[in-house]
Amino acid sequence: MSQAKKALTFTTRPGHSVSGDIIVPGDKSVSHRSIMFGSLANGTTHIKGFLPGQDCLATMNCFKAMGIEIEGPDSDHNVTVHGKGLHGLSQPKEQLDIGNSGTSIRLLSGILAGQQFSSSMAGDVSLNKRPMARVVEPLQLMAANISAREDGTPPVVCQGLAENQKLKAIDYILPMASAQVKSCVILAGMYAEGVTSVIEPGITRDHTERMLTAFGYPVTVEKNIDGDEQKTRISIEGGHELTACDIQIPGDISSATFFMVAGLIAKSGQLTIRNVGMNPTRIGAINILKAMQGDLTIINERMAGGEPVADIVVKASQLQGIDISERDVPLAIDEFPAIFIAAACANGTTRLRGAEELRVKESDRIQAMADGLVELGIECTVFDDGIDITGGEIGSGTIHSHDDHRIAMSFAISSLRATGSITILDCDNVATSFPNFVSLANEVGLSITQA
Numbered sequence: 001m002s003q004a005k006k007a008l009t010f011t012t013r014p015g016h017s018v019s020g021d022i023i024v025p026g027d028k029s030v031s032h033r034s035i036m037f038g039s040l041a042n043g044t045t046h047i048k049g050f051l052p053g054q055d056c057l058a059t060m061n062c063f064k065a066m067g068i069e070i071e072g073p074d075s076d077h078n079v080t081v082h083g084k085g086l087h088g089l090s091q092p093k094e095q096l097d098i099g100n101s102g103t104s105i106r107l108l109s110g111i112l113a114g115q116q117f118s119s120s121m122a123g124d125v126s127l128n129k130r131p132m133a134r135v136v137e138p139l140q141l142m143a144a145n146i147s148a149r150e151d152g153t154p155p156v157v158c159q160g161l162a163e164n165q166k167l168k169a170i171d172y173i174l175p176m177a178s179a180q181v182k183s184c185v186i187l188a189g190m191y192a193e194g195v196t197s198v199i200e201p202g203i204t205r206d207h208t209e210r211m212l213t214a215f216g217y218p219v220t221v222e223k224n225i226d227g228d229e230q231k232t233r234i235s236i237e238g239g240h241e242l243t244a245c246d247i248q249i250p251g252d253i254s255s256a257t258f259f260m261v262a263g264l265i266a267k268s269g270q271l272t273i274r275n276v277g278m279n280p281t282r283i284g285a286i287n288i289l290k291a292m293q294g295d296l297t298i299i300n301e302r303m304a305g306g307e308p309v310a311d312i313v314v315k316a317s318q319l320q321g322i323d324i325s326e327r328d329v330p331l332a333i334d335e336f337p338a339i340f341i342a343a344a345c346a347n348g349t350t351r352l353r354g355a356e357e358l359r360v361k362e363s364d365r366i367q368a369m370a371d372g373l374v375e376l377g378i379e380c381t382v383f384d385d386g387i388d389i390t391g392g393e394i395g396s397g398t399i400h401s402h403d404d405h406r407i408a409m410s411f412a413i414s415s416l417r418a419t420g421s422i423t424i425l426d427c428d429n430v431a432t433s434f435p436n437f438v439s440l441a442n443e444v445g446l447s448i449t450q451a
């Protein structure tokens, strides 16, 4: 299901000061999961702070296509999901359209593997190039009848289980630190006979585990496996139930990062970003930007809906290049495009390694960022699993976003330090994760026009 090529272009003018008090939209990962768990729960789930981005709306439409009644999002971002229980989904009439969303297709693979009906999923041009073998392989080990194309790309096609057939529980060691793959296997584990366990080699976002607990489904998390503090085992027994609950979605730290970087690289100003999700498995960008001597202050730390949240005060700073700790890579995996802009504005060289996963995101984010940075006059060297970026003067030029929302937003932020105008092509997909990005950016002092 490919989409016609769209062509929204951002044109930026250099900026100077960034200041204000803003709230970023709801967390994308948590929004996806709230629809999934709400649909599979018994009873009615009320969601507050839902992200009305295209990715999360794609997840919502998939569950509607499988017979779940969902109201909203209304103008206050409230959503109501009338769950039908773990076995309440019905066969979609058509192939499920996943749009641009890797999280939707990978987590849904785990859910669909456990159903008694057949289904097929595909997305836009970018998603249809992304690797799905990473979820298909463990699901096949669980005796699911699921496949992707020979090269591992979508469509993902799943033949329904026979009546009374259950998936087989497995013990699975994740080959890469991926919350999507972990979540896929855990979700399939709800439909398996026995206890399924997943060992992750590095700490990844734990929203699935947290939300399972919030919905009353037992899940066991053991840290420090084999004496390695990076290794965690998550175990889940099939056959329990999810009970509807109320979900409060925190602001998305991935969206907040664009504004953290904006506030830091601006020549002056102070910005407060409110209600940002501070889940410890998501704060890699804060660790990295602080290590770069960014002036970030975390205030009003509190819990909301089972997730830690806080406000972040950002002040313009002279950043310093660093060697990024590999431990922070999975904790900042979506934030590297914005961090690369911070590196381009820092004194000296910033080095990143162990980040080969960046090559299989919505675009090859190492190459797409390197090409854009070089176009703007920044020196960088690309490696298979990372990049070296030496800070310098940002010029003007034309950037290809490769239809990747985070590439588009990162270069929009770089305009704060540019000597001239930057044109960024193919920015439609900014709406997948951050529909009001341009208005919020212009509100705090950037100058972005879109046409």
Ligand code: S3P
Residues within 6 Å of the ligand: 028, 029, 030, 103, 177, 178, 179, 180, 181, 183, 204, 205, 333, 334, 357
């Ligand atoms: C996500 C996990 C990450 C991240 C993606 C959202 C999730 O992917 O890049 O944007 O919601 O589980 P991987 O787990 O594949 O690294």
